[in-house]
Amino acid sequence: MTQNxxxxxxxxxxxxxxxxxxxxxEKDVFPLLKYRxxxxxxxxxxxxxxxxxxPNFDSVKFDENYWYTDKKKKYGDSYQLYLQSMRVxxxxxxxxxxxxxxxxxxxxxxxxxxxxxxxxxxxxxxxVWYDHPTAxxxxxxxxxxxxxxxxxxxxxxxxxxxxxxxxxxxxxxDAKYNNNNHGLMMDKALMVLGNVLGDLxxxxxxxxxxxxxxxxxxxxxxxxxxxSPDYHNMVVRMYEEIExxxxxxxxxxxxxxxxxxxxxxxxxxxxxxxxxTLPAIGDSGSIKRKSHKVYNNLYDEEAGIxxxxxxxxxxxxxxxxxxxxxxxxKHKDDLSITxxxxxxxxxxxxxxxxxxxxxxxxxxxxxxxxxxxxxxxFDYTIKPENRFDRKVKLxxxxxxxxxxxxxxxxxxxxxxxxxxxxxxxxxxxxxVIILVDDVDTSVRxxxxxxxxxxxASSVSIEESDEGYRLTNKEEALTIKQFNAIDTNEIVAGDxxxxxxxNTTGFGKAEKTNQLRFERASNKGNVYCTAIYDDRVxxxxxxxxxxxxxxxxxxxxxxxxxx
Numbered sequence: 274m275t276q277n278x279x280x281x282x283x284x285x286x287x288x289x290x291x292x293x294x295x296x297x298x299e300k301d302v303f304p305l306l307k308y309r310x311x312x313x314x315x316x317x318x319x320x321x322x323x324x325x326x327x328p329n330f331d332s333v334k335f336d337e338n339y340w341y342t343d344k345k346k347k348y349g350d351s352y353q354l355y356l357q358s359m360r361v362x363x364x365x366x367x368x369x370x371x372x373x374x375x376x377x378x379x380x381x382x383x384x385x386x387x388x389x390x391x392x393x394x395x396x397x398x399x400x401v402w403y404d405h406p407t408a409x410x411x412x413x414x415x416x417x418x419x420x421x422x423x424x425x426x427x428x429x430x431x432x433x434x435x436x437x438x439x440x441x442x443x444x445x446x447d448a449k450y451n452n453n454n455h456g457l458m459m460d461k462a463l464m465v466l467g468n469v470l471g472d473l474x475x476x477x478x479x480x481x482x483x484x485x486x487x488x489x490x491x492x493x494x495x496x497x498x499x500x501s502p503d504y505h506n507m508v509v510r511m512y513e514e515i516e517x518x519x520x521x522x523x524x525x526x527x528x529x530x531x532x533x534x535x536x537x538x539x540x541x542x543x544x545x546x547x548x549x550t551l552p553a554i555g556d557s558g559s560i561k562r563k564s565h566k567v568y569n570n571l572y573d574e575e576a577g578i579x580x581x582x583x584x585x586x587x588x589x590x591x592x593x594x595x596x597x598x599x600x601x602x603k604h605k606d607d608l609s610i611t612x613x614x615x616x617x618x619x620x621x622x623x624x625x626x627x628x629x630x631x632x633x634x635x636x637x638x639x640x641x642x643x644x645x646x647x648x649x650x651f652d653y654t655i656k657p658e659n660r661f662d663r664k665v666k667l668x669x670x671x672x673x674x675x676x677x678x679x680x681x682x683x684x685x686x687x688x689x690x691x692x693x694x695x696x697x698x699x700x701x702x703x704x705v706i707i708l709v710d711d712v713d714t715s716v717r718x719x720x721x722x723x724x725x726x727x728x729a730s731s732v733s734i735e736e737s738d739e740g741y742r743l744t745n746k747e748e749a750l751t752i753k754q755f756n757a758i759d760t761n762e763i764v765a766g767d768x769x770x771x772x773x774x775n776t777t778g779f780g781k782a783e784k785t786n787q788l789r790f791e792r793a794s795n796k797g798n799v800y801c802t803a804i805y806d807d808r809v810x811x812x813x814x815x816x817x818x819x820x821x822x823x824x825x826x827x828x829x830x831x832x833x834x835x
Contacts, residue, residue: 295418295422297419297422302415302419303416303465305360305409306360306367308368313371317368319361320376322335324339330352330355340357340388340391340398345629347631347780348627348629348780349627349631350399350628350629351628354400354405354406357388357401358405358409358410359385359410359414362385365380366416366417366420369381378420378424378426382426385413389436402443404456405455408458408461409462410440411465411466414436415466418433441467444463444475453601454499454507459482460479461514463475463482464519465518484530487526490508491533494536494575495535496573499599500603501557502551502554503556506541509538516534542566542567543580544571545567546616547566548613552592552611553621553622553623553775553776556625556628559624570582572667572679574666577595577607577681579592579593579679580592581697587704588616589613589615589704591613591699591706593679594608594610595665595681596666597665600655600656604638606643607645608647608682608683609622609645610708612644614750615748617729619728619729619748620727620729621644621775622643623637623775624775624776626779627779640652646724648689648722648723654685665681667679667680668682668694676701677698678697678698678699678833679696681695689714690714691716691720692713694712694713696708703827704806705803707803707824708804711797711799712794712799720793721791721793722792724790724799725790726787726789727775727785729775734788737751740752741763742807748806750804751803751805751807753813754790754802755815757792758791758792761791763786763788764789766783766784766785773785810826813826817835821833822835
């Protein structure tokens with residue numbers, strides 16, 4: 274029998290736990306994963322002691338060294354995170370549920386018992402009791418116990434009860450808790466664990482913390498503030514799953530939380546690009562969605578994001594990021610845009626690559642990787658206090674029948690008091706976007722600025738009389754500068770530096786190109802840039818005088834007060 278070292282821990286809520294058999298009902302089972310196309314393949318490999326901890330990750334042999342696997346150079350902490358989450362057990366349990374082949378269930382038991390032996394010996398591996406894997410592992414163990422008891426397997430119930438009690442101790446520890454998606458994972462596991470162990474303290478801890486985290490994590494528009502569309506969708510789904518679980522026992526998060534959840538479900542419909550993929554903002558990917566696409570503008574100061582778009586005669590879509598209320602999954606993408614024209618990407622965010630400290634990851638989150646306006650010789654730091662002091666923020670939105678305008682500013686550069694601002698204007702009568710990039714500074718010497726455009730890898734570039742012409746499939750856009758530029762260049766993708774690379778999968782990237790314009794200035798307006806379809810717009814002229822921008826589009830005159 275495995276030494277029950279978990280009973281040696283001082284568990285503060287031990288007195289509230291009834292000494293009874295574990296009572297796990299079907300409603301207490303939250304499978305960590307859904308059954309999918311690759312489940313059987315991963316489960317079958319596990320039967321042969323070949324573990325795939327996450328789809329498309331390198332495999333590892335299940336042996337006496339399994340829990341000590343170190344692949345930080347390639348995967349950072351992610352590899353150990355998924356090992357300690359027992360994600361492969363979730364695949365095995367799902368395959369057992371599907372096939373009823375007891376071998377899958379017994380292999381899951383073998384891996385879980387191996388983990389208990391590993392922890393009983395003592396370990397300094399930080400992922401063992403890290404928030405994310407501890408929460409996920411709790412779900413996996415509860416699912417295993419439910420299936421094992423129903424299958425008639427002999428279970429050392431006292432051992433597993435003490436294992437779950439140790440998980441409850443860790444999950445309820447406020448020193449390990451953050452108001453983010455990892456915290457919600459902990460709360461979800463705690464609520465189920467409280468019911469399984471008959472411990473109201475554990476359940477209540479998870480329930481009330483989850484409500485507190487909800488109000489911390491969502492903006493007044495119902496947007497999750499962790500700077501990532503992927504995590505927005507994941508957290509909304511988690512809250513809905515917990516609400517369903519609560520209702521099964523006559524509880525609920527209440528009308529206010531559920532009302533905002535309904536609002537949150539509308540956000541992806543607006544955020545979707547015309548090709549029905551989400552922009553790879555922050556730590557997100559660009560998987561195609563089946564959601565209905567809504568062509569409304571969006572402006573949210575708390576989340577630091579705005580969308581300008583319309584559908585006819587050709588869909589045009591632009592996201593604009595500036596400001597943040599949380600550091601979580603945030604890149605240095607302030608004052609950056611993405612652009613999709615008629616379902617074709619032109620400017621893209623580079624994605625997350627992975628969560629390691631690799632040079633690729635450091636590049637992906639840097640200001641150099643985005644389609645932004647930034648200082649060349651100064652950088653800025655993502656700070657939690659921006660939620661309160663708003664040194665980086667959206668500063669205005671205006672919409673009329675002729676155009677939509679959104680603006681933001683970044684006044685938080687380390688070592689500089691300069692405030693950079695960008696105004697983006699989308700015209701409705703013609704496919705024209707104008708970027709007005711300004712600086713507010715009191716210094717007399719010239720500061721060096723960069724205006725960068727990170728292109729989709731399928732975009733080709735050629736120089737034209739007007740500037741640069743970008744072509745992707747059947748669509749084309751021209752970039753024209755209306756201020757003098759010191760230098761301009763096409764930056765080719767390079768894995769070694771790295772520069773001009775876009776994420777294609779976890780730990781995978783492809784080369785692309787960037788357009789980079791540099792200018793030294795200490796005057797207000799640094800760049801005035803137009804992006805337009807020269808097949809539709811034949812003549813375009815822009816001047817800026819006394820904070821008024823005058824725009825001539827094929828003889829149609831617009832005056833915009835900035």
